[in-house]
Amino acid sequence: MPEKKQEILTIFNEQIKPGESKEVNFDVANLHTSSSVNVPIIVERSKKPGPTVLFTAGIHGDEVNGVEIVRQLIAKGINKPKIGTIICMPVINIFGFINLKREFPDGRDLNRVFPGSPSGSLAGRVAHKLVTEVIPHADFIIDFHTGGAGRFNSPQLRYSKDSRSLDVLAKVFGAPFVLYSKNLSKSFRTTCYKLGKPLLLFEGGKSFHIDDTVTNSGVNGSKRILKHLGMLKTTFKASKPKKDCIFINESKWIRANYSGMFKPSIAVGNLVKRGDVLGNITDPYGKFNFFVKAQNSGYIINVNESPIVYQGDALFHITAKLKR
Template sequence: MSDKNVLEILGEKIPLGKSATVSFEVAKLHTRNTLDVPIIIERSKKPGPTVLITAGIHGDEINGVEIVRQLIAKGINKPKKGTIICVPVINVFGFLNMDRLFPDGRDLNRVFPGSANGSLASRVAHFVMTEIVPHADFVMDFHTGGADRFNAAQIRIIKDEPILSELALVFGAPFIFYSKNLNKSFRNSCYKSGVPMLLFEGGKSFNIHSNITNTGVNGTKRILYHLGMLHSKFKVSKPKTKATIIEDSKWVRAKFSGMFKATVAINTYVDKDDVIGNITDPYGSFNHFVKAPNAGYIFNVNESPIIYQGDAIFHITTALKND
């Protein structure tokens, strides 16, 4: 637990009971204007844990940014005890350009822990890992599905980590997905640094979805309440359903190119050989029914109306913890 009376980021000292917005200068634009990443810090007078809440590692994942924005706008980030640090948009370059990547073509989530003398993306990763993460006792990082693939609201953690399993259940997303830490990802770097992280996935790129946003905000409130950090003026609701824990899964890929339409909703449980979508052509001469390869929950759906052979169109569970 980080009970330091004074927290220091980028040379600015923030004592207990104070608020601050510290800006990290990522780089200068071609016009010599600076481009900054705001870091919003709220500290209670009462010592306690330090929670880091981040989003926008990928610039096109707007739904995660909206979740953190709401936490700040509603004052949920003002802790009853301890400290909450919010970084709503880490990849501000991608956010401004409506692009997943950095201008150098690098995926920020594949260059951690970064380097002070590396690429632009690598320097940002290095800043996050050296200036911010060392203060944190716990991290929540908000993401969305890539391209047109819509993710059901889910928490991703590695298996056999009791603290993460406990916090994931507290968060209350419909799904808890056991997934390995990817090499050079933010999550893996935090893990190696001994800082537990819940990674939230929900929705799709370039989209703000109210149900996904509400799940993220309500889950964060449950976590803060669990840690004794949520002010009593905020109500905490119980999850509508018990989380489904996904042990394993598989992607269903398109056997044909064409016009695609899913015929099952996200979060739906299907049986083997149930029709879950169809692929047609523009001329009315072809219609292929996509069938479920096994029984399981559909927790990702490709919402693109045009697909190519081999495209991932559904993500379906193949093994659940209670199987």
């Protein structure tokens, strides 16, 4: 990523000069009580020229583990660059975070309204401000997410097959898995793709939960990226990944054939063979016990940890075809 001349950075009319640290307020909207809501954007700039990296989390208000990863980057001072600029936005959907909900108060999923509109819904207005005020400054973005509805994701990176130029950075990040997945309509990732902004989407853990393994994967991967770009200060060490990441071309969901009480017997990250028992579904009265089996061989990259499931619910996400 080429170096660029350090100039004054302007975000929401706030000027940040090279060598400065500043907390910029992302003014969204007041609460219904008229109380103001501050969404901090933490900007750290080196005096030396270099790229601008943006770390984002909390697009979904219930995805707390992503927020924790960016919080640690700030708390530990990892976001203070040796060169260039680092911008951190730990909680984009502050309303969902306050209300412990995935969506905005208007019921919309922020990740389905990009690039937004200055006169649209609340979620659309937030998306528009993010796209017009922050994204233009970024040379590279890492967006942190977690699994929803009790489904636990193994730490993984996601981007489309059209973005395979990101393979090198994905290997540097060092998550256990890389899943090629289609760009979804009106998502943050798709908008950044159309704007020519390279983005790695990190998935790990589940909603309303903080997992140390997932957090460490996100923080360590971020440090490796910053070191690769020459931005990590020498006071921090970027350890090498324990294993090479596994690139996934295709994956499948194993769904529940019955409603009932569910108990998985396999953990995320494990390699299974076709026919292996992955868990079982029972009823509260002891009348039946249905064993869930792997329909193909592959790695388990997501496990539903909800104790109650309904017919058709996604139980396991398993790799179907690996990149060779």
